[in-house]
Amino acid sequence: MSNDLDIWRSLPARQQPSWPDQEELAAAFAELSALPPLVTAPEVRSLTDRLAMVARGEAFLLQGGDCAETFAANTADKIRDKVKTLLQMAVALTYGASTPVVKVARIAGQYAKPRSADIEASTGLPSYRGDAVNDITPNAQARRPNPKRMVDAYHQSAVALNLVRAFATGGFADLHKVHEWNKAFVRDSAAGRRYELMAVDIERALAFMAACGIDPDRTAALTGVEMFTSHEGLLMEYERALTRTEESTGEVYDLSAHMIWIGERTRDLDGAHVDFLSRVGNPIGCKIGPTATPDEVVALTERLNPDHIPGRLTLIARMGAKRVRDALPPIIDKVNAAGHPVVWSCDPMHGNTRDVGGVKTRHFDDVLDEVFGFFEVHKGLGTHPGGLHIELTGENVTECLGGAEMIGEADLGGRYETACDPRLNTGQALELAFLVAESLQQARVERDTHTH
Ligand SMILES: O=C[C@H](O)[C@H](O)COP(=O)(O)O
Numbered sequence: 012m013s014n015d016l017d018i019w020r021s022l023p024a025r026q027q028p029s030w031p032d033q034e035e036l037a038a039a040f041a042e043l044s045a046l047p048p049l050v051t052a053p054e055v056r057s058l059t060d061r062l063a064m065v066a067r068g069e070a071f072l073l074q075g076g077d078c079a080e081t082f083a084a085n086t087a088d089k090i091r092d093k094v095k096t097l098l099q100m101a102v103a104l105t106y107g108a109s110t111p112v113v114k115v116a117r118i119a120g121q122y123a124k125p126r127s128a129d130i131e132a133s134t135g136l137p138s139y140r141g142d143a144v145n146d147i148t149p150n151a152q153a154r155r156p157n158p159k160r161m162v163d164a165y166h167q168s169a170v171a172l173n174l175v176r177a178f179a180t181g182g183f184a185d186l187h188k189v190h191e192w193n194k195a196f197v198r199d200s201a202a203g204r205r206y207e208l209m210a211v212d213i214e215r216a217l218a219f220m221a222a223c224g225i226d227p228d229r230t231a232a233l234t235g236v237e238m239f240t241s242h243e244g245l246l247m248e249y250e251r252a253l254t255r256t257e258e259s260t261g262e263v264y265d266l267s268a269h270m271i272w273i274g275e276r277t278r279d280l281d282g283a284h285v286d287f288l289s290r291v292g293n294p295i296g297c298k299i300g301p302t303a304t305p306d307e308v309v310a311l312t313e314r315l316n317p318d319h320i321p322g323r324l325t326l327i328a329r330m331g332a333k334r335v336r337d338a339l340p341p342i343i344d345k346v347n348a349a350g351h352p353v354v355w356s357c358d359p360m361h362g363n364t365r366d367v368g369g370v371k372t373r374h375f376d377d378v379l380d381e382v383f384g385f386f387e388v389h390k391g392l393g394t395h396p397g398g399l400h401i402e403l404t405g406e407n408v409t410e411c412l413g414g415a416e417m418i419g420e421a422d423l424g425g426r427y428e429t430a431c432d433p434r435l436n437t438g439q440a441l442e443l444a445f446l447v448a449e450s451l452q453q454a455r456v457e458r459d460t461h462t463h
């Protein structure tokens with residue numbers, strides 16, 4: 012790990028806001044640089060350890076949350092409901108697939124967005140680039156990139172993180188409360204009912220353990236969870252300002268979140284993002300879209316994880332349902348042949364976006380198709396389908412089509428609240444988790460039958 016943390020300044024950096032005032036930018040950078048880190052180096056290292064288990068096929072990664080968090084939606088209720096949804100999905104996966112689940116939320120920092128267009132076609136205004144940059148309100152003043160918003164994003168992240176930590180370890184995530192995570196509006200759905208049945212089984216298992224003399228009330232793994240944070244490392248000034256050197260080890264970490272990922276639009280080998288993130292010690296994700304070639308991915312892997320550290324790099328494939336079965340295998344083959352211990356994760360959202368009457372949406376069937384394609388590919392190659400990367404909410408939104416509630420095009424207007432991409436609602440997210448758990452269980456049984 013090198014200390015050349017500012018080399019990125021001499022490299023092309025895509026998707027940066029056109030900050031109109033350099034003095035404002037310098038002031039925000041100085042302010043952020045002096046603020047305490049949001050997470051700590053030992054926490055970041057323990058996420059690398061957990062992800063190393065995933066890389067070895069011993070655990071599954073569940074990463075999810077909003078496409079774009081907003082300051083307005085950073086409320087106690089919404090944070091709690093997102094955490095509940097992740098806990099429900101995680102328990103469905105852990106129980107259904109008998110696999111430890113590493114929980115990484117897209118939360119407490121997911122405030123910057125890359126966009127396809129600088130200018131929004133419908134208004135002629137600069138595009139909304141996330142609350143850390145500008146305001147979604149469609150007027151010229153609101154859309155002006157304002158570096159002070161990065162400082163606001165830091166404080167909003169601190170508030171969210173405080174609650175996430177409290178929910179994870181303060182009793183709320185206790186497995187004895189498994190019923191309480193099922194929200195009223197989900198309870199009557201097919202996935203909600205399935206969840207209730209599983210929750211009854213889990214309660215019985217806890218009672219059984221207690222009867223055997225194991226005290227579930229005193230077992231940390233049952234009374235709390237580890238919940239890590241993540242966001243796209245997009246805004247170079249923000250990520251640089253929150254990067255710190257650990258005194259005791261001299262190691263460098265981006266302490267704005269535990270895991271940082273590089274987006275599909277900023278993963279150029281010779282660009283600022285790859286250079287900068289290759290120099291911090293965090294677990295790094297990198298999105299891989301359908302245009303990525305096997306050679307490119309190997310080169311990226313080499314840059315981002317030259318020491319072949321298991322858990323350091325997660326490759327997040329977002330190929331689209333139609334492409335995953337043919338585009339992913341040659342990439343996996345080449346990365347494996349180069350001996351890289353990566354986590355293979357599947358983002359079944361970003362390759363399946365479609366436009367319905369000017370509204371961005373995704374169909375649950377396409378999401379499922381891509382996830383199943385991802386599992387088929389790994390089954391064919393004998394590799395571990397390591398994780399899932401999802402855009403979701405803890406609410407009953409109507410942003411993605413389909414699912415058991417059969418949300419139709421006419422329903423999209425009901426609760427379409429996202430600031431950027433369409434998210435699965437809680438019912439759809441839970442349904443997906445149950446289906447993934449079945450696939451994982453099946454993969455496991457097949458592997459065990461082969462090895463016995
Ligand atoms: O979240 C991902 C991207 O920011 C998003 O898909 C880009 O959306 P756009 O094509 O509307 O700019």
Ligand SMILES: C=C(OP(=O)(O)O)C(=O)O
Nearest residue numbers: 078274275276298329361
């Ligand atoms: C921008 C995103 O995805 P991608 O970089 O894969 O398009 C995202 O995860 O919101």
Ligand SMILES: [Mn+2]
Nearest residue numbers: 078402431432
């Ligand atoms: Mn998105």
